[in-house]
Amino acid sequence: MKNTAFKPVWWARNSHIQTILPLLTKVKSPALTRQRLNTHDGDFVDLDWLSQPERNKPIVVIIHGLEGSAQSHYARRMLMACQQQSICAVVHHHRSCSGEPNQLARSYHSGDTQDVTGTLKFINDTYPNSPIWAVGYSLGGNVLCKYLGEKQSQSLIQRAVIISAPLQLNACAKRLESGFSKVYQSYLIKQLQQKTINKITHPILGEHMPISKNEVSALRTFYQFDDKVTAPLHGFAGVDDYYHRASGLPFIANIAVPTLIIHAQDDPFMTADVIPNPEQLSPLVEYELQPYGGHVGFIQGGKPWRPNFYLEPRVLNFLSCNKNDSNNK
Incomplete structure (x- = not known):
């Protein structure tokens, strides 16, 4: 080093x-x-x-x-x-x-x-x-x-x-749930939430989304978002599988x-x-x-x-x- x-x-x-x-x-x-x-x-x-x-x-x-x-x-x-x-x-x-x-x-x-x-x-x-x-x-x-x-x-x-x-990835997701780092998480999650909503409300793409529009607002951490959106959309068994295989x-x-x-x-x-x-x-x-x-x-x-x-x-x-x-x- x-x-x-x-x-x-x-x-x-x-x-x-x-x-x-x-x-x-x-x-x-x-x-x-x-x-x-x-x-x-x-x-x-x-x-x-x-x-x-x-x-x-x-x-x-x-x-x-x-x-x-x-x-x-x-x-x-x-x-x-x-x-x-x-x-x-x-x-x-x-x-x-x-x-x-x-x-x-x-x-x-x-x-x-x-x-x-x-x-x-x-x-x-x-x-x-x-x-x-x-x-x-x-x-x-x-x-x-x-x-x-x-x-x-x-x-x-x-x-x-x-x-x-x-x-x-798992350690970094947890880090962003504490202290001032939550501000960065919130800023980025809002952008991801909006993109997710746009796809859910799309007349064709919405059928393939793993979550409903009403559920998106509850995804306030990367861990939650990756578990309910990222992992299922990209072929992972869940958030832990995603973090393990993608790190x-x-x-x-x-x-x-x-x-x-x-x-x-x-x-x-x-x-x-x-x-x-x-x-x-x-x-x-x-x-x-x-x-x-x-x-x-x-x-x-x-x-x-x-x-x-x-x-x-x-x-x-x-x-x-x-x-x-x-x-x-």
Whole structure:
């Protein structure tokens, strides 16, 4: 385990400042070009491209977190950082997160590697000479971790970074039921409730939903929501089966490409259960545990109204390390 030189600015040592302030800070969004991919089951996922890929140049695939998108603060910052370094980047949107409802009752979840696999295969088939790098945030980080562990040496990704990932879903769900963390849970649950209601009231999709409209308002925790909606919609026996099978932690040992995992000890979404033991780490995984940083925060300087962040240079520095080797795809 490594701890690099991240030091939060004095006014941002509080985990909630680290987590909330980035949500309130305006981040410029570069021009993006949308591309829709049809899925094998009759649905779609949307990709937002920063620029046209160039032969032999890497493509950074950004995988957003729960209810995130290309407009999330961390995605915008990474896109801007890639643009400044003339690196091609694309945001993979989970189903229903690109601003348009998906076409099936099912949506996405923390262990859903199927759609990411489809996106990566499309990119690899279309741009076979371009190495693929990936960065996953929060839920997207867990998905990325699970994908890398499942595919092992067959991964289409050459280098990866996983940030603030809930690698033990059960522990993280319980953490969000206590203290100020309940505020984050409430904010996200309301969004999930509304999407669920929209599908229940849909003339066709409603027939396939496992819950009635009147029952949705009672789902006030992730544990309740995942038990009554996520698990049955996606083929799990229940919430415990879902959390067990979808958590990324057991997959880390099988990762076969250079990967950086970054956590903050003060992350209000997490507990120490997400921290892997040394024997759980693949030799190709570099694990970075910071004492501060909040959830996808890592503010290191600047002013409260114009902070600067640790993540973007750290991520791109890791991804571009041994660039010559990774280009020999």
